[in-house]
Amino acid sequence: MAPLTAAFPPSKLEEQIQYLPNGKRRKQPVNLKECELKELVQYMCDLDGPVKDPKSKVQCEPVLRLFRKCANGLTVETTGWEGEE
Numbered sequence: 001m002a003p004l005t006a007a008f009p010p011s012k013l014e015e016q017i018q019y020l021p022n023g024k025r026r027k028q029p030v031n032l033k034e035c036e037l038k039e040l041v042q043y044m045c046d047l048d049g050p051v052k053d054p055k056s057k058v059q060c061e062p063v064l065r066l067f068r069k070c071a072n073g074l075t076v077e078t079t080g081w082e083g084e085e
Contacts, residue, residue, distance in 0.1 A: 010080035017076055035068035
């Protein structure tokens with residue numbers, strides 16, 4: 001299981017990624033705008049109708065998630081951060 005991490009607003013993302021999980025500052029600063037933008041589509045699904053009804057249908061909606069993949073191997077989810085300027 002991954003360790004718990006503190007929640008912070010998207011506006012603090014650039015500041016937060018400058019530190020490693022152990023709290024030490026990264027040797028090389030990371031500029032997210034220079035990192036390659038990637039996207040991932042996931043789906044959020046709900047059952048439309050009663051669980052035991054064979055006529056019930058599963059309705060799914062796409063959820064777009066954005067990431068930045070940096071040259072140093074760091075990958076950061078930036079969905080809430082993109083376009084925040």
